[in-house]
Amino acid sequence: MAGRRAPARGASSAVSWQAATPAPVVLVTGGEALLAERAVERVRRLARAEHPDLEVVQIEAATCSSGQLALWTSPSLFGEPRLVVVSGVEAASDALVADATAALGDLQDDVVLVLRHGGGQRAKGLLDAVRALPGAVVVDCPPVKSAADQRSFVEAEFRAAGRSVTPSALEALLLAVGQDLRSLAAACAQLVADVPEHDERGRRVPVDEADVDRYYGGRAEVTGFRVADAAVAGQREEALRLLRQALDAGLDPVPLVAAIAAKLRAMVKVGAAGRGPDHELARQLGMAPWQVGRARSDLRGWSPDGLATGIIALADADAAVKGGGRDPVYAVERAVLAITAARG
Structure with missing residues (x-):
């Protein structure tokens, strides 16, 4: 896939999901499913922006048979660029682990291989090999557990949508919705969509506690x-x-x-x-x-x-x-x- 190869370097350091980019191999690790999904989607979107004819292949690691991964990562008959996403590597079969490890050193220029690992020791050798691979991108999506991290996530959701939220509204939202990141993201999206961005004088206004109360006050x-x-x-x-x-x-x-x-x-x-x-x-x-x-x-x-x-x-x-x-x-x-x- 011309133009998407990262420059060669040593062992890969992890980046956040917002910095995920196409590369010969992209490893997405960690237990926060929502952020991992966003990382994979970001890689797909960037790859498709460069190659509108991109073919996307989804593979479940637990059910992947021997040779199947090699088939999808081998050169295409007509040279179409291909994104191969392997989900559930933490439950991968021995055949998949062997095939993926073998593929690391022989990927074609028109292939991006994304490996999604949710955590645990299974396939650790494969993960270590990816991290040591020059040009690989490693995306870390650890669980968002602390109150400070949850506040940062909510603030980032509003900021990404071009909106702001008052501190008291942020706290009220966390209190109402809880710690589940997917629920928090959905609540932020609803408030961004439904709460007017400007007041009657045309001034930009933040989402405030009254707005949160209107939707979640019960x-x-x-x-x-x-x-x-x-x-x-x-x-x-x-x-x-x-x-x-x-x-x-x-x-x-x-x-x-x-x-x-x-x-x-x-x-x-x-x-x-x-x-x-x-x-x-x-x-x-x-x-x-x-x-x-x-x-x-x-x-x-x-x-x-x-x-x-x-x-x-x-x-x-x-x-x-x-x-x-x-x-x-x-x-x-x-x-x-x-x-x-x-x-x-």
Whole structure:
């Protein structure tokens, strides 16, 4: 495939999915399926942009028979460029591993071989051989697990779409949708598509917390976030109103308690960290700077003893809503009352 060969170099260093490019061999590793799919799709798109007549061949490693890979990576009768994508290399047959290893040193100029490995030790020798191959591209797609990485992913989704999102909206979205990257990507896409980019004066506006609330505010986690805001502010009536409204709507008490507990834990962490700029404490605590600032604001009117009382009340409520009590609804209400009373 003329023009797509990377210059020869030593052992390949890994790149992110955004930097994936066609090469004689492209190895896509890691357990984050969505990012791996995007890496493969990016390679396909770039290869097809250069060669509109590109033939794409999909092979499942677990069911690939001996000689099948060699057939697809051998010269085409009419010289058409070809992209061969081998999925599930972590479950590859011995025949596929042998064929792929043999093919590494004998690929044709019109062939791009993409190997997708989801993790584990299977076919490790093949992976090591690819990494040592001059000109190969290695794309690393590790699971996105930490809160900081999830925030970065959401920010990048909006940035790629030419939009921005406020910090509070970002946090509300993560709270509502959860940690699944595919669900987060879908939520970002929906907000980008449905939320106007400009206000009535024609000014560009970010996606804000009200927008997230409009689409996802009915979820228990978001409602719990609101209850927590009212409770830690000592707003007894408002906290109980929001709580009863959520419970009357049939929302599960478990994520409600979890959302309130998350807020109190953030306050305890920031309170124990002492003084310092928000950005420095954020780095130490694994939080966003705005979260540190918000926790500091929430801490006004709270004493260490009051926080301890709130944490104990939530621990009791958590046990009750997870089967340790007869009346989970009463347990949550009692915890909210204890928290509002513990402030100040």
